[in-house]
Amino acid sequence: xxxxxxxxxxxxxxxxxxxxxxxxxxxxxxxxxxxxxxxxxxxxxxxxxxxxxxxxxxxxxxxxxxxxxxxxxxxxxxxxxxxxxxxxxxxxxxxxxxxxxxxxxxxxxxxxxxxxxxxxxxxxxxxxxxxxxxxxxxxxxxxxxxxxxxxxxxxxxxxxxxxxxxxxxxxxxxxxxxxxxxxxxxxxxxxxxxxxxxxxxxxxxxxxxxxxxxxxxxxxxxxxxxxxxxxxxxxxxxxxxxxxxxxxxxxxxxxxxxxxxxxxxxxxxxxxxxxxxxxxxxxxxxxxxxxxxxxxxxxxxxxxxxxxxxxxxxxxxxxxxxxxxxxxxxxxxxxxxxxxxxxxxxxxxxxxxxxxxxxxxxxxxxxxxxxxxxxxxxxxxxxxxxxxxxxxxxxxxxxxxxxxxxxxxxxxxxxxxxxxxxxxxxxxxxxxxxxxxxxxxxxxxxxxxxxxxxxxxxxxxxxxxxxxxxxxxxxxxxxxxx
Amino acid sequence: xxxxxxxxxxxxxxxxxxxxxxxxxxxxxxxxxxxxxxxxxxxxxxxxxxxxxxxxxxxxxxxxxxxxxxxxxxxxxxxxxxxxxxxxxxxxxxxxxxxxxxxxxxxxxxxxxxxxxxxxxxxxxxxxxxxxxxxxxxxxxxxxxxxxxxxxxxxxxxxxxxxxxxxxxxxxxxxxxxxxxxxxxxxxxxxxxxxxxxxxxxxxxxxxxxxxxxxxxxxxxxxxxxxxxxxxxxxxxxxxxxxxxxxxxxxxxxxxxxxxxxxxxxxxxxxxxxxxxxxxxxxxxxxxxxxxxxxxxxxxxxxxxxxxxxxxxxx
Numbered sequence: 140x141x142x143x144x145x146x147x148x149x150x151x152x153x154x155x156x157x158x159x160x161x162x163x164x165x166x167x168x169x170x171x172x173x174x175x176x177x178x179x180x181x182x183x184x185x186x187x188x189x190x191x192x193x194x195x196x197x198x199x200x201x202x203x204x205x206x207x208x209x210x211x212x213x214x215x216x217x218x219x220x221x222x223x224x225x226x227x228x229x230x231x232x233x234x235x236x237x238x239x240x241x242x243x244x245x246x247x248x249x250x251x252x253x254x255x256x257x258x259x260x261x262x263x264x265x266x267x268x269x270x271x272x273x274x275x276x277x278x279x280x281x282x283x284x285x286x287x288x289x290x291x292x293x294x295x296x297x298x299x300x301x302x303x304x305x306x307x308x309x310x311x312x313x314x315x316x317x318x319x320x321x322x323x324x325x326x327x328x329x330x331x332x333x334x335x336x337x338x339x340x341x342x343x344x345x346x347x348x349x350x351x352x353x354x355x356x357x358x359x360x361x362x363x364x365x366x367x368x369x370x371x372x373x374x375x376x377x378x379x380x381x382x383x384x385x386x387x388x389x390x391x392x393x394x395x396x397x398x399x400x401x402x403x404x405x406x407x408x409x410x411x412x413x414x415x416x417x418x419x420x421x422x423x424x425x426x427x428x429x430x431x432x433x434x435x436x437x438x439x440x441x442x443x444x445x446x447x448x449x450x451x452x453x454x455x456x457x458x459x460x461x462x463x464x465x466x467x468x469x470x471x472x473x474x475x476x477x478x479x480x481x482x483x484x485x486x487x488x489x490x491x492x493x494x495x496x497x498x499x500x501x502x503x504x505x506x507x508x509x510x511x512x513x514x515x516x517x518x519x520x521x522x523x524x525x526x527x528x529x530x531x532x533x534x535x536x537x538x539x540x541x542x543x544x545x546x547x548x549x550x551x552x553x554x555x556x557x558x559x560x561x562x563x564x565x566x567x568x569x570x571x572x573x574x575x576x577x578x579x580x581x582x583x584x585x586x587x588x589x590x591x592x593x594x595x596x597x598x599x600x601x602x603x604x605x606x607x608x609x610x611x612x613x614x615x616x617x618x619x620x621x
Numbered sequence: 622x623x624x625x626x627x628x629x630x631x632x633x634x635x636x637x638x639x640x641x642x643x644x645x646x647x648x649x650x651x652x653x654x655x656x657x658x659x660x661x662x663x664x665x666x667x668x669x670x671x672x673x674x675x676x677x678x679x680x681x682x683x684x685x686x687x688x689x690x691x692x693x694x695x696x697x698x699x700x701x702x703x704x705x706x707x708x709x710x711x712x713x714x715x716x717x718x719x720x721x722x723x724x725x726x727x728x729x730x731x732x733x734x735x736x737x738x739x740x741x742x743x744x745x746x747x748x749x750x751x752x753x754x755x756x757x758x759x760x761x762x763x764x765x766x767x768x769x770x771x772x773x774x775x776x777x778x779x780x781x782x783x784x785x786x787x788x789x790x791x792x793x794x795x796x797x798x799x800x801x802x803x804x805x806x807x808x809x810x811x812x813x814x815x816x817x818x819x820x821x822x823x824x825x826x827x828x829x830x831x832x833x834x835x836x837x838x839x840x841x842x843x844x845x846x847x848x849x850x851x852x853x854x855x856x857x858x859x860x861x862x863x864x865x866x867x868x869x870x871x872x873x874x875x876x877x878x879x880x881x882x883x884x885x886x887x888x889x890x891x892x893x894x895x896x897x898x899x900x901x902x903x904x905x906x907x908x909x910x911x912x913x914x915x916x917x918x919x920x921x922x923x924x925x926x927x928x929x930x931x932x933x934x935x936x
Binding site for chain 1: 625628629631632635637639640641642645646749750751758813831834835836897900901904905906
């Protein structure tokens with residue numbers, strides 16, 4: 140089956156040798172109120188670095204049209220009567236082409252009315268503009284200095300942002316200074332991400348050229364995996380006849396052979412039919428993670444049956460490895476050791492209270508959550524954004540780990556705790572390294588048939604009656620007998 | 622790598638039984654799952670033993686609920702010595718041996734004095750399932766204290782030495798004496814540092830003694846020469862082991878026996894997943910012996926005496 144997929148569908152064995160295609164899915168949700176509904180979603184066009192390959196929509200019962208008004212392109216759904224929660228999908232395949240450049244023309248200048256009244260906001264904003272103008276040479280440096288000014292004068296900036304977003308102020312101030320600029324919505328492409336949001340950037344023009352600025356940091360330009368979703372000064376989503384609208388994005392990365400990427404633009408669904416690839420992108424992204432679990436499980440089976448490592452909790456290492464993927468390795472390791480370490484101290488206090496088992500574990504769960512909260516706040520205050528990822532750990536599993544290790548400590552002493560804890564971490568590490576490996580990710584996602592191979596391997600190992608690697612050492616006294 | 626391969630060959634030649642093979646080929650094949658509770662719960666195995674006429678340490682009481690703890694503790698103050706065990710405990714976890722009551726407390730076998738409060742907390746922990754497999758709620762057994770047979774005193778520091786027999790399809794295949802010592806804190810488990818003495822099935826004499834996987838000659842605390850160790854009343858011990866296997870119906874069983882001063886050979890506990898270190902203590906692998914028994918035609922039909930005769934002739 141896996142071979143078939145490779146041969147007939149030409150899905151490559153190895154990643155990297157092919158063109159990169161990002162599939163982005165926008166999911167529009169809203170509450171219809173039993174009236175005619177009209178939904179209009181801004182959709183991107185071919186732009187610098189990204190070529191639009193194909194687009195698909197899923198919207199049962201809705202009429203759909205792509206409207207080009209002016210230079211803006213929008214998907215418009217309409218229906219006569221709809222009631223209750225509605226979900227519409229728009230999916231876009233973007234081919235990465237680093238050599239592609241698309242020029243853009245500057246938007247007309249707008250006269251920002253609220254800078255001409257004598258409100259304290261206007262005064263304060265114009266004051267900042269003045270000092271930025273003095274330090275700037277052209278349009279781009281003015282934008283940079285203006286953002287710097289906002290970052291330096293935190294109090295004024297905070298005061299201004301009470302009224303409207305910083306990017307809006309920046310745009311208005313630049314227009315005031317006769318610099319064409321607009322706000323654009325940028326999507327960061329990250330493989331396997333779900334429920335991603337758009338970020339607002341500032342596009343500043345100088346003649347035919349333009350540059351993008353991050354209104355927070357003042358960083359110039361887009362990173363290679365950022366795409367402009369909406370860049371015509373319009374709104375991302377417009378809705379008539381509904382409420383509580385929301386749009387979120389799911390992204391996955393696919394490798395497509397160059398030939399296929401170019402020829403089969405239209406019907407690449409039929410090519411990959413009967414696979415996970417026909418699911419909506421959000422579910423695909425989910426499966427990308429799920430399909431990795433068997434790899435981790437296989438590692439656990441290997442380590443326990445062939446090597447004989449002891450781990451605390453049979454599949455705990457897989458779950459730890461999964462959370463390492465979310466947190467990145469170092470943060471994950473540090474967080475894990477921190478929580479388990481402090482958890483053991485708390486647990487040793489709890490054991491003096493002679494509680495019943497269920498109550499004790501519940502107490503441990505609550506303290507683990509409290510610890511996670513405290514560490515996250517401390518990490519945030521210290522400016523360590525990485526530390527906030529601790530929240531991604533599976534709390535219940537952590538609590539059981541603490542409980543088991545604590546009992547182990549009481550019964551067998553610290554040595555055994557380190558043996559088992561170390562064993563668990565080692566297995567988790569190996570599982571993590573495998574599961575983050577690009578080749579493994581590529582294979583498990585594109586060849587579902589491999590799951591059967593994993594199954595077969597596990598069944599085979601289940602019947603293995605030979606020695607475990609560590610038993611060779613344990614019984615080595617016996618071997619030397621003669 | 623080459624070293625590992627050589628080691629693998631050596632172990633194969635010696636017929637050492639590994640964990641995987643034990644689980645699949647022996648425990649999985651010969652031990653029926655439904656029989657496990659008989660041995661996993663000390664209370665049921667004790668009742669079974671009494672029915673079958675096997676002598677066991679006297680059961681002083683059972684605590685099944687939290688509110689039973691206080692009354693039991695009061696009653697125990699009168700006792701000269703006793704032993705608390707979790708019914709579903711494994712690997713000797715949670716066992717507390719009390720020598721005698723002292724002023725305002727109890728004297729443990731390792732010389733530590735604990736308060737009645739500590740004793741009650743220990744019982745509460747047992748009930749909560751701290752020592753049981755999978756943390757299931759448990760019961761506390763209160764047993765009379767065993768007294769070491771005079772012929773064996775001196776071989777054990779604290780605690781009574783016990784004999785572990787592996788009984789396969791009713792035939793005793795390997796035996797080991799476990800002696801507690803200071804390094805093992807009075808516990809008789811080999812991985813906790815107790816001394817293991819391999820015993821010949823034929824005559825009950827010591828074959829080899831090991832501590833922490835290394836061969837030793839003398840008991841580390843008492844200095845007794847372990848090579849002189851011979852288990853008294855050996856035939857009775859073997860018969861008792863066979864009877865225990867018959868009454869449970871398990872094909873691959875670990876039987877722990879003791880030699881009590883007054884009771885004589887008595888059953889301490891049964892184990893459906895006996896450990897593999899017995900091979901280290903005997904300096905030889907289990908596999909050849911197990912295969913010989915497997916080659917027997919219908920060992921279950923043989924009488925106990927015939928099986929023991931077979932074992933003594935072969936092992």
